[in-house]
Amino acid sequence: MTLANGRETLAIPGPSVMPDRVLRAMHRAAPNIYEGELVDMMPGMIADLKAVARTKGHVAIYISNGHGAWEAAVANTHNRGEKALVLATGSFAKGWAGMATAMGVDCEIVDFGRESGVDLARLAEVLAADKDHQFKSVLLTQVDTSSSVRSDVPGIRRVLDEAGHPALLMVDCIACLGSDRFEMDAWGVDVTVAGCQKGLMTPPGLGFVFFNAKADAMRDDAEYVSSYWDWRPRTRPEALYQYFCGTAPTHHLFGLREALDMIGEEGLENIWNRHETLARAVWAAFEAWGQGGPARLNVANPAERSHAVTTVSIGAPKGTQLRHWVTEHAGLTLGLGLNMGPNGERSSDSHFRIAHMGHVNSHMLLGTLATIESALIALDVPHGPGGVSAAAKICAV
DSSP: OOOOOSSOEEESSSSOOOOHHHHHHHSSOOOOSSSSHHHHHHHHHHHHHHHHHTOSSEEEEEESOHHHHHHHHHHTTOOTTOEEEEEESSSHHHHHHHHHHHTTOEEEEEEOOSSSOOOHHHHHHHHHHOTTOOEEEEEEESBOTTTOBBOOHHHHHHHHHHHTOOOEEEEEOTTTBTTBOOOTTTTTOSEEEEESSSTTOOOSOEEEEEEOHHHHHHHTTOSSOOTTTOHHHHHSOSSGGGGTTSSOOHHHHHHHHHHHHHHHHHOHHHHHHHHHHHHHHHHHHHHHHGGGSSOEESOOOGGGBOSSEEEEEOOTTHHHHHHHHHHHHHOEEEEEEESOSTTOOSEEEEEEEEEOOSSOOHHHHHHHHHHHHHHHHHTTOOOOSOHHHHHHHHHOO
8 A cells, every 4th residue: 555645745955845836926928028027027036146145246047957057157267277176075066076177177176075074174284285376266065965064165265265365265055055054245255156946946947156256357367158158248238138148038037036035035044044943853853763773864063964955874775765665655755865875876775865945844844754754664674763753842943
């Protein structure tokens, strides 16, 4: 017998749950792309996007996923043969480095593993050794979607400043913008990369690159940026099409407009607090279950855990078995263990991930955790008692 009939619950780290309000906003006839509502709403949308990133700088919108935003960020700031320092805490900084390398950038990767954030002392040593300031940029993910590691972005800026190093600080916030606290200007970030499909609650298809004046000055010397990836026309448009180097992604924009309205109504500080509370509920459940079995949080230090996604280690093949059970028997979809196996396999049987980002509340999360506990029982996975109760106490605010 299965109990999966009914509305499926999605708990993967992107695309996240799409609010009905967003879907309704997109369910409409095609608009006029030359004048009227779509044209009129763009200045407000730009202002609201910058408010989410906490910046007074620029934002360029691309019809792309996050990988496209990666490419745009590198193309506008680097030339072939220049060096970038990449701080890896999982898979995705390495992915960004791979893209930059394919574009001719010489990337030096410092790998901090998959269970902790950037070691600031080690970073200071690397920067001190770069006496000629060969590194033009420092690339990292604030949250790595595969490992759920969250790095100390303000601390990294402090180390750069103490070293007197002029490199651009470029941060991938694709996993966590609108979920984990992020303050671009206050934290001294020069370039921020994000996507619409996670904390911004819009179907995949829009990538964002936020940048300040220091980063924009690098565009003057960028020799290989194409007309499509060039961020300047997109941030200085004279007509709607220049925001997008062509036809606007009309219905994505209507969805994003609704999502930004929802963010404004709740308030960004309240959103950050909600995500922190829900994340602590997940952690409490697994800390209880882990007392009597193999399940453990991938990141030991709470200060280095994301509030948007949690990666769990449970041992092979239990990660895959548990994911399949909750889908087939309860209608719940969890994230696969992405590149977390001993040899970095794409699908890792030893891990799974729980997303708690964007359009999510306590009853959705508590239902997810109760279903996971059912799977632990059904699959005869040893575990300590009281996981759901521990989570419920966190949610009883």
